[in-house]
Amino acid sequence: xxxxxxxxxxxxxxxxxxxxxxxxxxxxxxxxxxxxxxxxxxxxxxxxxxxxxxxxxxxxxxxxxxxxxxxxxxxxxxxxxxxxxxxxxxxxxxxxxxxxxxxxxxxxxxxxxxxxxxxxxxxxxxxxxxxxxxxxxxxxxxxxxxxxxxxxxxxxxxxxxxxxxxxxxxxxxxxxxxxxxxxxxxxxxxxxxxxxxxxxxxxxxxxxxxxxxxxxxxxxxxxxxxxxxxxxxxxxxxxxxxxxxxxxxxxxxxxxxxxxxxxxxxxxxxxxxxxxxxxxxxxxxxxxxxxxxxxxxxxxxxxxxxxxxxxxxxxxxxxxxxxxxxxxxxxxxxxxxxxxxxxxxxxxxxxxxxxxxxxxxxxxxxxxxxxxxxxxxxxxxxxxx
Amino acid sequence: xxxxxxxxxxxxxxxxxxxxxxxxxxxxxxxxxxxxxxxxxxxxxxxxxxxxxxxxxxxxxxxxxxxxxxxxxxxxxxxxxxxxxxxxxxxxxxxxxxxxxxxxxxxxxxxxxxxxxxxxxxxxxxxxxxxxxxxxxxxxxxxxxxxxxxxxxxxxxxxxxxxxxxxxxxxxxxxxxxxxxxxxxxxxxxxxxxxxxxxxxxxxxxxxxxxxxxxxxxxxxxxxxxxxxxxxxxxxxxxxxxxxxxxxxxxxxxxxxxxxxxxxxxxxxxxxxx
Numbered sequence: 001x002x003x004x005x006x007x008x009x010x011x012x013x014x015x016x017x018x019x020x021x022x023x024x025x026x027x028x029x030x031x032x033x034x035x036x037x038x039x040x041x042x043x044x045x046x047x048x049x050x051x052x053x054x055x056x057x058x059x060x061x062x063x064x065x066x067x068x069x070x071x072x073x074x075x076x077x078x079x080x081x082x083x084x085x086x087x088x089x090x091x092x093x094x095x096x097x098x099x100x101x102x103x104x105x106x107x108x109x110x111x112x113x114x115x116x117x118x119x120x121x122x123x124x125x126x127x128x129x130x131x132x133x134x135x136x137x138x139x140x141x142x143x144x145x146x147x148x149x150x151x152x153x154x155x156x157x158x159x160x161x162x163x164x165x166x167x168x169x170x171x172x173x174x175x176x177x178x179x180x181x182x183x184x185x186x187x188x189x190x191x192x193x194x195x196x197x198x199x200x201x202x203x204x205x206x207x208x209x210x211x212x213x214x215x216x217x218x219x220x221x222x223x224x225x226x227x228x229x230x231x232x233x234x235x236x237x238x239x240x241x242x243x244x245x246x247x248x249x250x251x252x253x254x255x256x257x258x259x260x261x262x263x264x265x266x267x268x269x270x271x272x273x274x275x276x277x278x279x280x281x282x283x284x285x286x287x288x289x290x291x292x293x294x295x296x297x298x299x300x301x302x303x304x305x306x307x308x309x310x311x312x313x314x315x316x317x318x319x320x321x322x323x324x325x326x327x328x329x330x331x332x333x334x335x336x337x338x339x340x341x342x343x344x345x346x347x348x349x350x351x352x353x354x355x356x357x358x359x360x361x362x363x364x365x366x367x368x369x370x371x372x373x374x375x376x377x378x379x380x381x382x383x384x385x
Numbered sequence: 386x387x388x389x390x391x392x393x394x395x396x397x398x399x400x401x402x403x404x405x406x407x408x409x410x411x412x413x414x415x416x417x418x419x420x421x422x423x424x425x426x427x428x429x430x431x432x433x434x435x436x437x438x439x440x441x442x443x444x445x446x447x448x449x450x451x452x453x454x455x456x457x458x459x460x461x462x463x464x465x466x467x468x469x470x471x472x473x474x475x476x477x478x479x480x481x482x483x484x485x486x487x488x489x490x491x492x493x494x495x496x497x498x499x500x501x502x503x504x505x506x507x508x509x510x511x512x513x514x515x516x517x518x519x520x521x522x523x524x525x526x527x528x529x530x531x532x533x534x535x536x537x538x539x540x541x542x543x544x545x546x547x548x549x550x551x552x553x554x555x556x557x558x559x560x561x562x563x564x565x566x567x568x569x570x571x572x573x574x575x576x577x578x579x580x581x582x583x584x585x586x587x588x589x590x591x592x593x594x595x596x597x598x599x600x601x602x603x604x605x606x607x608x609x610x611x612x613x614x615x616x617x618x619x620x621x622x623x624x625x626x627x628x629x630x631x632x633x634x635x636x637x638x639x640x641x642x643x644x645x646x647x648x649x650x651x652x653x654x655x656x657x658x659x
Contacts, residue, residue, distance in 0.1 A: 002533060002540055009528035291524045294485055295538045295585075296513025298506060377485040378477075381520070 003301060007308035010285065011316075018313060021277045025317025025360070026324060028270035029353050033325035034332060035263040036349040042249060042256055044342035048177050049242035051215035053113060054222050056208040057244075059235040065204035066234050068191075073228055074208055079221035082211035084109035086187060087204070091154030091163060093144070099338050100140055102154060102183040104190040113211045116174040123148070123169030131189050134165035137180035138172045139337060146170075154183075159194060181341040210238070267356050274364035278310050282368035289372045290380025299373040306369040310361035318357035322350055431458035432592065432625050433482060438491035440477055451477045453648045455491070459593075459641075464619040464626045466639035473645040475629040476597055482627060483516050483595040484508045496592040513541045517586030519615075521598035523578040525570040525585075532557060532566040535584045542589065556584035560614060576607030583614055587624070594618065596628040600635050612638045 012018050056074060058064035068085065075083045086105040092098065107128050111117060119127075119135060127133040136146060146152060150167045165185050173180050187205070195202040212221045222238035229236045239247070249256070282289075289302050325345050333343035440452040451474045459465050467475045480486035481493060484500045492501050496515060503511060518524075525534045535553040544552065557566055560580040570578050579599060586594055596615065600608035616638050618624040630636050644651050 001546070002529070002537065005533070006526060006528055013528055287524065288526055291526065292537075293509065294483075294512065294518055294524075296509045296541045298509050378480050381485075381524070 003305060004308070007305050008312060010281070010305070011309045011312040014281070017277060017280070021274060021313055022317040022320065024273050025270055025314055025357070026320040028266050029318045029321025029356065030324045030328060031266050032263050032356060033321060033345060033349050033353055034328060035259050035266070036352055037325070037329055037332075037343060037345050038340065039256055039259055039263075040346050040349065041340040041343045042252060044177060044344075045179070046242055046245045046249065048116070048179070048342075049240070049245055051218060051240065051242070052212050053241040054210040054212060054218060054225070054238050055241055055244040056210055056225055056236045056238040057206070059226075059237040062206070064234070065201070065206050066208065066236065068203045068205050070229065070234075070236070071205070071208060074210055074225055077221065077224045077228055079212050079214075079217045079224065080210055081213050082109055082113050084113050084209045084211075085205035085207065086110065086184075086209070087190060087206040089154070089159065089163075089185075089190065090157045092157060093152065093154055097338075098144075100181050100183055101179075102185075104187040105184050106187050107184075110184070110209070113209050116178045117171045118174055119169050119171040127168040127186075130166060130168055131186055131192075132164060132166050133168035134183060134185040135169040135171055136167060136183045137341075138170055139180040139341065140183060141167070141170045143181075143337065152183075159190065160197075163193075176344055177342055179341045181337060209241075267360065271360045271363055274310060274314060274360050275367065277313070278306065278364045278368045281309065282306055282372050286372065286375060286380045290375070290377050293377050294381070302372050303365075303369045306372060307361060307365040310365040311358065314357040314361040314364070315354075318353050322353050325349075325353075430461060432461040432463075432496055433459035433627070434492075434494040435459075435482070436492045436494075438478075438481060438493065439489045440474070440481060440486075441489055451648050452481075452488075455650050457643065457650060459625065459627060461625055462619070462623045463641055464616070464639045465628065465641045465643060466636040467627065467629045467643050467645060468631070468633075468636050469645035471631075472647075474648045475645050478645065479595050479597055479627060479629045482593070483518065484512050510541075513538060514589065515592040517589065517591040517594040519579070519582050519586050519594065519596035519599045521601040523570065523575070523582045523602075525578055525581055527570050530567050530569055531562060531573070531581045531584075534570070534581055535588050538585060538589050552588055553584070556588040557581070559587070560584045574607070575603050576610055579603060579607070579611050580614065583611070583618075587618065587622075592625065594624050594626045596626060596630075598630055598632075599628065600630070600632055608632070608635065 056066070056070070058066050065087070071083050071085055074080060084106050086103045089102045089104055091102050093100070107124075111119060111124065123135070127135050134152060136152075140146075146167050148167055148170065152165045152167055154163045154165065155161075156163055171180070172178075191202055210221070210225065212218050218240055222240070225238040226236050289305070292302060292305075329343055329345050333340065336343070435455055435457050438452055438455040439450075441448050441450040443449075455478060467478060469475050477486065481488050482495065484495075484503070488501055492499050494500070498511060498515075500508060500511060525531075526537065529537070532550070532553045535556050536549050539549040539552055542549075554563070554566060557563055560583050562577060562580055562584065565573060565577060565581075570581070573581070579602075594615075599615065600611055603611060612635055615626055615628070619626050619640075626639075628635065628639060636642055
């Protein structure tokens with residue numbers, strides 16, 4: 001108990017140095033936490049994937065569409081419960097910087113496949129009845145201050161021209177992990193227009209979303225779907241929604257790896273700073289440690305004192321850093337919601353912050369503790385005075 | 386005044402009907418005054434036996450011999466002063482006797498234990514039980530209050546928290562610092578800090594007390610107080626004290642005086658001529 005008292009008081013004995021070290025640790029943990037949250041946000045779509053949903057796309061590439069007639073055939077495959085479809089629209093709202101994901105979907109089936117998108121029944125009915133109707137996520141509507149009934153114009157990039165939509169519904173997520181920044185409109189509206197301007201691209205779906213009866217039959221069902229279109233003009237590739245999303249993440253793998261490296265480097269840098277602090281502290285306290293050894297305290301107690309002091313500093317800094325991560329993440333999410341629709345500080349990130357603090361303390365105290373234990377008492381005592 | 390004290394790791398009680406088994410009543414004022422001579426420590430058999438000690442320091446490839454063929458005994462209850470010029474090896478010899486340094490050859494028996502054969506762990510345990518240390522610069526832990534500093538060595542005993550606190554308070558009372566228990570070293574004068582160091586040194590009732598220039602950092606008045614206190618510890622409580630000093634006034638308080646010069650003990654044991 002007295003040793004705990006000594007290490008706590010030692011940790012804050014030199015207030016300026018301790019404060020600066022804690023500040024450094026807090027900033028490093030904040031940066032580490034934000035970078036980890038960025039990585040988590042990349043994986044948010046993967047984490048939110050349902051095990052009972054499959055995605056069927058063209059086997060050659062996602063950029064090639066599939067005939068809409070496949071929907072009926074897929075529906076007949078054993079294990080399939082629901083089939084929906086959609087296309088990536090890629091429209092721009094006013095300016096390119098106002099990016100948000102926008103899709104045309106089959107409104108009847110899509111929302112039954114995605115129960116996590118909660119839409120008021122009246123709004124859903126209005127959306128179904130209006131060919132030009134659209135539904136936007138709550139965050140997206142808030143960002144652009146859209147209200148029900150507003151006309152929203154998107155400039156097509158894949159499908160040229162200005163496309164007017166009437167906002168008929170605003171969905172909200174079932175929980176915080178659901179993306180509320182998406183924009184949906186009716187596939188039939190797009191298809192009818194495409195039929196007029198470029199008939200060759202009509203009656204095509206970019207992807208099919210397939211709901212299966214049970215998660216455990218998902219893999220077999222995927223194989224059966226692909227087998228049904230084997231040797232056709234447009235062979236399919238069916239995979240779980242999670243695998244499909246991970247496939248997209250593979251494109252950003254280099255960026256994710258770079259972020260991971262930077263977050264580790266930040267921890268290594270602050271580890272060196274803490275090690276420097278502990279080296280200075282231990283050198284100053286060599287007399288105290290020698291006294292303790294003189295009185296009969298051993299290597300274990302001296303090591304505990306030094307590691308404990310480092311741990312008090314790193315945990316204090318880490319705790320402050322973790323507390324700061326929440327408001328920082330909130331600001332980050334508000335400013336960059338376009339790119340990171342789900343930007344939540346996960347429990348895993350907090351565990352990693354804590355683990356980083358313990359590792360920092362451990363590695364920062366190894367050399368000072370080893371030195372303090374090894375120094376001869378007589379030599380240590382000579383430093384006093 | 387009743388002087389009570391904790392003895393080693395075991396507890397003994399004696400006389401005056403004390404119900405607390407953690408204390409031994411050593412003396413009362415009345416007893417001290419009525420028959421002071423009975424309280425005087427009488428040097429008897431050696432408590433420290435030093436045989437043919439050699440010690441040198443190694444600095445890289447350089448070997449610096451410090452002590453040569455040191456042999457002498459210190460009787461139980463003796464107050465010995467080691468004197469000599471700087472670099473004569475006084476502190477080194479004191480460190481060897483106290484078990485905080487190791488001799489190159491020879492043997493040192495303290496209380497019947499050959500400390501030159503002990504491992505580092507055994508030596509640490511032995512120091513905790515058998516030696517009380519008083520240093521020139523007090524060497525108190527600055528972040529601990531006076532009473533916590535005195536309690537520190539008791540953390541290596543089986544005493545409860547309450548018992549540790551009681552013993553520490555008792556030791557501080559004995560050095561006249563009952564009113565300064567909650568003060569940090571930085572809030573006390575040099576003399577007071579040295580008294581706290583003495584309380585810490587005696588709180589475990591060690592076999593020997595070693596003091597390295599205990600008055601070296603004190604003004605004359607404080608130095609006199611400390612020396613008187615050490616004298617009382619020797620005279621009234623029978624403590625064996627080995628003191629290194631440059632100061633003839635400090636050495637004059639010792640019963641036995643020994644001189645070291647260039648690593649050699651150059652005189653025979655004898656009554657202090659000072």
